[in-house]
Structure formats: structure tokens, C-alpha cells
Amino acid sequence: MACGTPRQGPVSGPHGHVVALVQVENSAGSDPHSGLQKADVVYEYLAEGGITRFTVVYYDPTRVGRVGPVRSIRPVALTLRDAYGGVLFFSGGSQELMDKVRSQHVPAVSEQNQGAGHFQRDGTRPAPHNLFTTGGDISAAMQGVPGTALYSPPAIGSPPASGGPATSLTFQQTAAHSVSYTYSEADHAYDYSSERGPLVDLTNMGRAIEVTNVVLLEAPHRDYGYTDVLGAPVVDFDLSGGGQAVVLSGGRVYLGRWQPASPGSPPALRMANGGDLSLPAGLTWIHIVDPGMAYQAR
Numbered sequence: 123m124a125c126g127t128p129r130q131g132p133v134s135g136p137h138g139h140v141v142a143l144v145q146v147e148n149s150a151g152s153d154p155h156s157g158l159q160k161a162d163v164v165y166e167y168l169a170e171g172g173i174t175r176f177t178v179v180y181y182d183p184t185r186v187g188r189v190g191p192v193r194s195i196r197p198v199a200l201t202l203r204d205a206y207g208g209v210l211f212f213s214g215g216s217q218e219l220m221d222k223v224r225s226q227h228v229p230a231v232s233e234q235n236q237g238a239g240h241f242q243r244d245g246t247r248p249a250p251h252n253l254f255t256t257g258g259d260i261s262a263a264m265q266g267v268p269g270t271a272l273y274s275p276p277a278i279g280s281p282p283a284s285g286g287p288a289t290s291l292t293f294q295q296t297a298a299h300s301v302s303y304t305y306s307e308a309d310h311a312y313d314y315s316s317e318r319g320p321l322v323d324l325t326n327m328g329r330a331i332e333v334t335n336v337v338l339l340e341a342p343h344r345d346y347g348y349t350d351v352l353g354a355p356v357v358d359f360d361l362s363g364g365g366q367a368v369v370l371s372g373g374r375v376y377l378g379r380w381q382p383a384s385p386g387s388p389p390a391l392r393m394a395n396g397g398d399l400s401l402p403a404g405l406t407w408i409h410i411v412d413p414g415m416a417y418q419a420r
Contacts, residue, residue, distance in 0.1 A: 138272035141208035142183045142260045146176040147193040148299075150318060151251040157189030159326035159405065162275070163388075167410040168343060169196050171354035172298030177202050181275055183260040187325050190254035192233070192241060195219050197346050197358035198410065200228060205361075205383040207271030209264045213241075213253050216356070218348055229269045236263070271386055279400025281371050282393070288375035291336060293417035295409055303336055305373045311404065312336055312370065334404025338368040339380055339389060340413040359410050367391055368417065371401055375419045 141162075146155065148166065158164060162181045169175040177199045180186060195215035200222070203210040214220065214234030223230050233241045233253060240259040244252040264270075289305040291312070303312040311332035314321045320330035341363075346356045361383040369376040369391060378399050381390040389408075391399040 138274035139181065140264060140270045141206050141273050142180045142264060143199065143203055143206060143208050143210045144178045144180070144189055144255065144260070145193050145195055145199055145210070145212035146178050146189070147191045147251060148174045148176055149251075151248070152191045152193075153318060154322040154324050154328070155190070156254065156323060156325045157186045157257075158321070158331055159323040159329075160186040161405060163406045163408060165198075165202060165408045165410060166295070167196075167198055167359060168296050168357055170349075170356050172296045174295060174299050179206065179208075180257070180260070181273075183257040183264075186257035186260075188254050188256050189260070191247075191251045192253045192255055193250070195223070195230075195232070197356065198361070201359075201361050201383060202388070203228060203230070204385045205388040206273050207386055208273065209260075209267045209270060211240075211255060211260060211263070213250070216348060227269055229267045231263045231267065239263075273386070277400070278403045279398075280402060281369070281374070281376055281399060282397075285369075285371075285374035285376040287373060288370055288419040289373050291370055291375075291417060291419045293338070293409075293411070293415060295411060295415075301409065303333065303370065305370075306332070307373065310334070310372065310402075314407065331407075332405070333407045334371065335401045335406040336370040337391070337406065337408040338415070338417060339408050339410050340366040340415065341410050342413060361389060361410075365413060368419065369399060369401075370419065 161178045163179040165177040166174050195212040210230040212232050240263040241255050291303040294300050300317045302315045314331045341359045343357045343359045346358045364382045367378045367380040378393045383389045393399050
């Protein structure tokens with residue numbers, strides 16, 4: 123099944139709905155975050171220089187308040203936008219990527235192109251870590267964006283009982299970014315921590331993020347052909363070939379595979395034997411990682 127079940131069951135009719143994808147920063151300057159806990163799916167991947175970025179997917183953005191800090195577009199975000207058919211929100215981007223957004227008529231809303239109408243700068247935080255939007259602004263902006271497609275979230279289910287026990291997961295996603303998850307039986311969710319400590323969401327009463335389903339999606343990355351403003355190579359990930367996947371849900375770990383993303387179809391999870399890997403409702407966090415990355419699930 124496609125990665126990421128809706129949080130509370132279907133949030134639209136049988137024909138689906140247009141989703142929002144928001145680029146959110148993940149660095150020391152971005153703490154604390156807002157709006158992550160109410161996401162349906164979060165993709166986390168290397169941006170450049172050892173720093174990761176989030177592409178945050180909302181099946182129904184009206185359920186969320188403030189979201190951010192919003193930051194710039196990355197190549198893999200365009201692939202994910204195509205897969206969901208929704209509208210991509212971001213601050214701006216390199217000339218190369220902005221030219222691509224314009225020439226390909228990508229359904230997108232950015233501060234750089236549309237101005238501050240759907241974004242706000244928080245004067246209590248230093249730039250560039252102070253750009254935010256809201257579910258209301260996202261929903262209003264989406265009404266005038268052409269070229270979108272309806273997306274139907276996967277059905278809610280339960281993974282098979284064949285998985286092994288795993289109440290913790292640790293791995294080094296990049297040279298500078300370590301990740302750990304600890305399962306809470308009471309909350310039926312995993313608490314997310316990194317080298318900076320717990321990942322906190324101010325709109326969730328300042329509590330640490332609680333993730334229902336954790337996915338390690340193995341996909342190769344490559345140099346995209348240009349550097350960021352600091353001179354670090356910008357990278358892209360190949361989501362067209364499928365690969366190995368590790369899934370944690372309900373205190374258990376499952377080894378499987380993911381099927382390629384394509385327009386209208388996000389990466390889909392399968393068991394090692396080819397059967398569907400169903401997931402329960404709740405926040406699904408997908409780390410796009412290099413093939414063969416070491417991890418410990420216990």
C-alpha cells in the first residue's frame with residue numbers, strides 16, 4: 123500500500139482530494155517546529171551539507187494551525203509533488219529549481235513568487251528560520267492553483283503479526299544527523315529524538331513528536347549538478363526504482379520493499395513476500411536513506 127494512512131480515516135469522498143506538501147526546515151535554527159504532529163506523512167531526507175529537510179504532507183490542511191519554519195524547495199520535493207498530485211509550498215529556491223517550477227508549470231506557492239500573502243514572518247525568530255504559514259492560508263492558496271490531481275489515501279489496516287519486537291530504532295541518517303525512536307506502549311507511538319534532543323511541536327502543546335509508523339526507505343542519491351549558497355552540493359534521490367524498506371509500527375519491525383513513485387502514486391510498501399503492508403492511522407514518518415545504511419532496531 124502507499125506510504126501514509128490518513129490520521130482519522132478518510133477525510134474526503136471516494137474520489138479523493140488535493141493534498142498540500144510543505145517544505146519545512148530541520149536544523150538547530152528551526153527548533154521548535156510547528157504543525158508536524160498533525161501531518162499525515164513526513165518525508166525526511168538529506169538536503170545538503172549533512173542537514174535534512176522535511177516535505178510535510180497534509181491530506182486535509184484545514185486541520186492544522188501554524189506550520190513551519192517553511193524553507194526552500196529541493197529536487198526530491200518535486201518528485202513527491204508529482205506522486206501526490208498536490209500543491210507544493212516553500213519559501214523559494216535556487217535559480218535552477220525555480221526555473222524548473224515555472225517551465226513545467228508545477229502547482230506551487232512560494233514566498234519568492236507569490237509574495238507574503240500566504241506566509242508570515244515571525245519577528246521573534248531570526249531569519250531565515252522565521253517563515254510560517256497556516257492551514258487556513260494553505261487551503262485558501264490551493265483554491266487558485268491549476269494542474270492538481272485528486273489523491274485517495276490508502277486504507278487503514280494493521281500490519282501482520284509476523285514482525286519481530288522493536289521498541290527502539292537508532293541510525294545515523296547523515297554525518298551530522300543522528301535519529302532515535304523509542305516506543306511508548308501507552309501512546310502506541312514512537313517518540314522522535316535527534317542529536318538536538320526531542321523533536322518538539324509547539325502546536326502540540328510543546329510536546330515531542332509522536333510517530334505512529336516509522337519507515338526507512340532505501341534510495342540512492344546523486345549530486346544534482348549545482349551547489350547551495352554555502353557551496354555544498356545539492357542532492358536528489360531516485361524514487362523510480364524501488365528498494366528495501368524497514369517499517370516500525372506498534373512496537374514491531376517489518377522488513378519489506380517499496381515500489382517506485384510515479385505521477386499519482388507515492389512509494390508503496392510491500393512485505394518481503396510481495397503482500398501488502400498495511401499501516402494503522404496516524405503520523406507516518408519516512409526517512410529516505412542510502413541503501414545499506416546501518417540501523418539498530420531492538
